[in-house]
Amino acid sequence: MKPKTKIQKEVARLSATLHPISATQEQWAMRHCVEHIGYRTKKGNITCSDCGHQWHSKSELCDSIVGCTCPKCGAELKVQDTRKRTNKETQYFSVITVCKGYQVIRVSQVRCESKKGEPMKFFCSEVVQRWISPNGIVTDMALLRGFNFYYCDTWAWESQMEVRPHNSLYDDVVAWGNVYPKMKIVPQLKRNGFKGDFHGISPIRLFKSLLSDPRIETLMKSGEIEDMRYFISNPRNADELWTSYLIAKRHHYSINNLSMWCDYLRMLQTLGQDLRNPKNICPEDFIEAHDKANRKIEAKRERERAAERRRWEIENREREQQRLLQEKKNEEDFINLKSKFFGLIITDEEISVKVLESIDEYYNEGKVQNICVFGSGYYKKADTLILSARIGDEIIETVEVDLRTLKVVQCHGKHNQDTEYHDRIINLVNSNADKIRKRMTA
Numbered sequence: 001m002k003p004k005t006k007i008q009k010e011v012a013r014l015s016a017t018l019h020p021i022s023a024t025q026e027q028w029a030m031r032h033c034v035e036h037i038g039y040r041t042k043k044g045n046i047t048c049s050d051c052g053h054q055w056h057s058k059s060e061l062c063d064s065i066v067g068c069t070c071p072k073c074g075a076e077l078k079v080q081d082t083r084k085r086t087n088k089e090t091q092y093f094s095v096i097t098v099c100k101g102y103q104v105i106r107v108s109q110v111r112c113e114s115k116k117g118e119p120m121k122f123f124c125s126e127v128v129q130r131w132i133s134p135n136g137i138v139t140d141m142a143l144l145r146g147f148n149f150y151y152c153d154t155w156a157w158e159s160q161m162e163v164r165p166h167n168s169l170y171d172d173v174v175a176w177g178n179v180y181p182k183m184k185i186v187p188q189l190k191r192n193g194f195k196g197d198f199h200g201i202s203p204i205r206l207f208k209s210l211l212s213d214p215r216i217e218t219l220m221k222s223g224e225i226e227d228m229r230y231f232i233s234n235p236r237n238a239d240e241l242w243t244s245y246l247i248a249k250r251h252h253y254s255i256n257n258l259s260m261w262c263d264y265l266r267m268l269q270t271l272g273q274d275l276r277n278p279k280n281i282c283p284e285d286f287i288e289a290h291d292k293a294n295r296k297i298e299a300k301r302e303r304e305r306a307a308e309r310r311r312w313e314i315e316n317r318e319r320e321q322q323r324l325l326q327e328k329k330n331e332e333d334f335i336n337l338k339s340k341f342f343g344l345i346i347t348d349e350e351i352s353v354k355v356l357e358s359i360d361e362y363y364n365e366g367k368v369q370n371i372c373v374f375g376s377g378y379y380k381k382a383d384t385l386i387l388s389a390r391i392g393d394e395i396i397e398t399v400e401v402d403l404r405t406l407k408v409v410q411c412h413g414k415h416n417q418d419t420e421y422h423d424r425i426i427n428l429v430n431s432n433a434d435k436i437r438k439r440m441t442a
């Protein structure tokens with residue numbers, strides 16, 4: 001990436017002036033960052049992974065914990081009873097230095113390959129530089145990443161050390177790596193309380209926080225290391241609960257477990273309580289107050305749930321009432337439209353054709369015959385009369401008469417199929433149209 005901003009241009013220029021990682025630094029990495037193995041056979045022969053020298057050792061004392069020293073090259077070896085003949089290892093280490101006011105973390109990858117009986121092969125390449133400005137702004141220089149996304153030891157070795165957009169991997173390689181013990185530190189970091197101990201925090205995070213966040217500086221200087229570590233890894237709580245934290249400190253309140261205390265404050269917030277009131281945030285019995293707040297929140301949720309349930313029941317009841325009202329209205333409308341035809345029966349002694357006299361009868365007719373006389377709302381149609389042609393109690397076909405022409409327009413049996421009585425029913429109804437007409441004018 002071509003450097004664009006002023007700071008990127010400056011970092012790129014300064015980076016080119018850095019000396020390569022020195023031979024002393026590489027030797028330190030070789031000694032401290034990778035494992036040195038003494039391969040031991042059952043007979044007690046030990047082979048040094050570093051120089052390949054082999055010797056016989058009777059010593060019972062030498063094991064993977066105590067280890068032993070190679071008589072030829074002097075390497076301190078971890079003894080392994082193994083038939084393994086090769087070992088490969090990849091590690092990272094950081095050299096911490098300064099350059100023209102920048103705090104620089106230079107990260108190198110070390111790789112070793114040892115084969116039993118041969119001298120160890122050792123490689124070291126610088127892969128990332130983190131340049132931290134005096135106000136905590138980080139600019140990254142790095143080699144290009146290889147294509148294998150999941151393995152962080154894949155770098156494109158032929159690429160150049162260039163300014164690159166931030167990649168979380170750069171944080172990881174600093175966090176995992178060893179730090180070369182001779183460090184150079186910018187005066188701002190010393191002034192802000194850094195004395196050489198990272199307190200288990202990754203160098204990049206600690207430096208960045210110390211330079212850009214006065215709260216972290218305050219905690220470092222007052223020796224509140226645990227709290228500092230917590231706020232560095234929980235920046236949201238640092239942003240939102242810092243004022244409360246200061247109030248508690250001012251009241252000499254001792255917070256035993258900062259993480260739990262922050263949780264407690266979040267609960268108070270949910271309960272709508274004032275996070276600046278020492279009475280709230282500095283309870284005498286913390287555990288009791290914490291549990292009480294927790295129970296209150298649970299009770300609050302239960303109350304909300306119950307209210308929701310009640311609302312739902314009321315709405316349901318209202319909907320049910322609406323539905324009943326609508327049904328009643330439909331029935332009244334139906335009676336207004338069709339009651340003048342009630343009781344009308346057209347019969348030829350065997351088949352009798354009767355008017356359907358309620359919405360329920362439409363429903364039953366549709367259900368028994370598997371037709372849509374109810375579903376399509378025929379009971380609402382003003383110009384239509386629906387009759388049921390039956391023999392005894394059995395429905396044969398359902399008949400629709402158009403009240404404007406007094407002619408049968410539809411006549412069907414079960415599943416809309418015609419029966420053997422089909423034509424007879426149509427003729428019977430059509431020839432008795434007069435009976436329908438009389439009811440209409442009555």
Ligand SMILES: [Zn+2]
Binds near residue numbers: 050051053070074075
């Ligand atoms: Zn050796």
